[in-house]
Amino acid sequence: MLKSFLEGLDGLTLECEARRGQACSLKDLEALRVEFLGRKGKLAAAMGALAQMGPEDKPAAGKKANEVKNALGSLLESRQAELDAAATQDALSGFDPSMPGRRPAAGSLHPITLAMQEICEVLTGLGFEVVSGPEVENDWHNFEALNMPPDHPARDMQDTLYVSDRVLLRTHTSPLQVRTMLSRKPPVAVIAPGKVYRRDSDLTHTPMFHQIEGLLVDRNVSMGDLRGTLTAFVRQLFGANTNVRFRPSFFPFTEPSAEVDISCVMCGGAGHIGNEPCRVCKKTGWVEILGCGMVDPNVYRAVGYDPEAVTGFAFGLGVERVAMLKYGIGDLRMFFENDVRFLEQFS
């Protein structure tokens, strides 16, 4: 009796093994599971004989029955894994990772804005605070307070668009120096980004362009501080290997005044690329980037500061120039056409 019981159980295993391959769906498999392992299944039926066995045979028969139950379970489980894998395969068969994504429209900032933001970030990082002011200005703020009295030849340096005799479109962001000092006591450390206007339009000039003005006034500010600030500034902007050159120059509102050249970003200061002369720096290896100087005592007098008590520096640079150098834009007019094929390059 024990023998036939054991053979019957082995038969179950063999039968299940043979038939599980025919189960082609989870439903088939479930039916198979019920047939073999269900409450009224084949294993349960075989187990019915266990009750009539003698006590000497029961342990062996019970042990065998458990083995077969586990064997059947794992046979069905492995088939389930096969079916799951096949189902996943089916589900993925239509998946094409190369289809275009549902892309939201891409926006972009104007390259002038990008350059301006970068410049402002570097300068605010150095401790300057951003101020803003009017674009329509008084002659006094734009010229007189900046040591440019009426009929002074220095006014020739900036061709002006006038609204009336005494009102004009600011020709530089420098009136913000005046407005800031009028409204604050030293120390003052500000930058003023914004639009400026000149009566000038050709290949290298547009009647509107963007400038950033910087001003630091405190006790004992020296030209060495100016050099340090601008050196740090251009190196953060154009790279750590950028060299800076100070050339004496003239601005009515600074004394001494200097123009600052940086080593050419295109040719690295060599003046040529391979055997070709560099067009960006015209073979000089230097590119003029900004003007600066120590604030003229007459400006302090105009705003009510004591020129014996404070010193300071001011600088100003053209944002378009920086954008052209940084992004390799050759034609100034591109900036204001707003052709989307141009704009989208700065996404």
Next chain:
Amino acid sequence: MLISLQWLREFVPYTGTVQALADRLTMQGLEVEAILDPFESISAIVVGRVLECDAHPDSDHLHVCSVDVGAGEALQIVCGAPNVAKGQLVPVARIGAVMPDGMQIKKGKLRGVASHGMICSERELGLSEDHSGIMVLPDSLTPGVLLVDALGLEREVLEVSITPNRADCLSVLGIAREAALGFGLPLSMPKLNLIEDVSAGHAAEAVRLEIADPELCPVYRARVLTGASIKPSPAWMRHRLLAVGQRPINNIVDVTNYILMELGQPLHSFDRGLLKGGVIRVAPATPDMKGGMAITTLDGQERKLLASDLLIWDAERPVALAGVMGGANSSISDASTEVVLECAIFRPGTIRKTARRLALPSEASYRFERGVDQVGSVFALERAAQLMAETSGARVMAGVAVAEPKPWVDREQIFRIAKCNALLGLELSPEFCRVTLTGLGCHVDDSDPVCWRVASPPHRLDLEREVDLFEECGRVHGLDRIPAVLPKISKSLDSAQTSDTVFGFLQALKGWAAGAGLREAINYSFVGADDLDRLNLPEEGRIRIANPLSEDQNTLRTEIAPGLLNNVRHNLSQGNGSLRLFEIAKAFREDAASDTGACENSRLGILVHGPRHAQEWPWEQGEADYLDVKGLVENLLTHLRLGPAGFVLDPGHPYLEPCVRVELAGKNGVALIGRIGRVQPKIADAYHARKDVWLADLDADLLRELSRAVKPAFVSLPKFPPVRRDVTIICPADLRAEQVEAAIRELKPKNLESLVLVAVYAPEDKADAKPERNLTFRLTYRHADRTLVDKEVDKEHGKVLAGLPQKLPVRI
């Protein structure tokens, strides 16, 4: 300013290269912009000797010449000049040479005779206007030598950009001073050798000088020459003037130009025969009450005069616009023999005003308005008189007629070396400063070692303050050699509270816009009045540019739209049909209350046009419409924690139709944030837009103000579940969604948490009925402290279902 190196070397023994000089000057603040070869265009011309000169067999005026040009066989050249002759030395352009006018010399045949080059006239070489015949060269030259070398023409000219403060450098002398300073070389002035002829008379007796106002003219000197013969200047002077861009005229005028370029002193010569009464008077113009006064200047133009114009008068009438241009009635002509040579100083501002008003800038006025060396002018007059006598054969009357009501007074400044070093960030030694200042021509009194007294030289009008001397010390030492240090930026506590800047807000707005898929445009702040008229915008309040560059840039924009609309036109012309643009910029309006007369308001403009999405799978295709631009505005307001906003129809807008006002309720009532609308098709058509152009124009300043007042505040998350009920309402098509929403809210269902429109469906119109649409709203009910039971929600929701048809013409 063009500076000839040859000329410069007469003042300073500089032997280095032109490039080294240019570099040094640039680093001293005199920026050399270019190094030019003024005679480059004739650098291929050689000296030739005419070996044979025979008549052309087939012409009565041509000659067939055999010309020795040094190398190889003599060239056969056909020449038509009447003065060509055997034995002459002549300038020859060989085959291949390019003439100044761009013509290339080619091998040719003239009436059957081969010609291998051209014998040139002075005009063909650009050396003078003379075209009467070929140029005949001095016999001492050697055939084959380059003409430019044979004549000793200048090959190196510096183009120097002179800043307005450095009037002293507007001359060879000035640049020579800087070169001497830069290279430690001595400066030497030309030797004076002026021979006066007492028998010709005395200048002071020949002209009597009167100066009305010493401030306008501190000094006037005159030399008088007699028996001059007017003719071309000698070649060396003409060539030198040509090299620095001055056109030679005649020996008298050329000398005044020569001294102007050499010493920086503007001079003027009058024909004494045309001056009346032996008087020269310096006085302002005296226009009568009708404003009727004029002078005809050298160039033949009649110039209207104002009382602010300074004139030179003779006994009867004005004879020159002082410092600007001479008068036609007294100028040197070919017939002149008697010359009054004027050497004066005029008030810079006066000269500038006149020159600018009359748009008559000249080399003379350029220097006068920047300042001329009053002391140095004495030497300039003497040298000019000498050169005139030498080139014209005139005799110089004894003495100088002088009126100097305001003699030059030395200006003295203090100089504190400690302050100098503190400002520059240097440790300059007293020795260096003394040598530098002395080298500049200053007189230094350092008896007080802490506070020197320094008198600056009369040619340096810009050195009038202590700080100007600091600059000189820094400049000569080299600004580029100042050690760089990073300053410690100290701040007041006040400034710590102002981190929230206008600039920062506008940048954040730009960041939002780019993130929302818009591309930033930047347009000029000015547009044409036409651009505003096209949008039917009012005339009043516009700010006009008094001196615009062009009519399409003559008015500041009063709205953001014109620039963006121009971008539509440009992009459509380039085939860019899908536009999502934004711009943040100021709109300008007149405002009498503002100190600049202008109200400046930052605007955010958004423009969408054409396909809503990229034309690619899987996007559904469709044209951008109201909901696109409104959605952007709503998204922005959410971004700024503002809203919900009201969107109110605004009929009668100048260029938008429909136009919707965007309003926000605030403490001070309803604020108008801006407008959304579609550009009227007729107007859009002017910008070549065939599809709808949707625009939003928002007040960025107001957005900043409102959003600054809002702080994020946390609200506890709900602990109990919501109950949701949908209701579909059949409405007349012209009933606005917000009206339904408002009616539901007015019914005040208890525990209503939110109300959202979830679906819109427009059934097909039936012919006999009014058009309708179905709006499905989802109402979410929730209690903060407990779970709602169905029964109480049913009761509240029932109030809505029953109440709505009584309030509105709708069915549920």
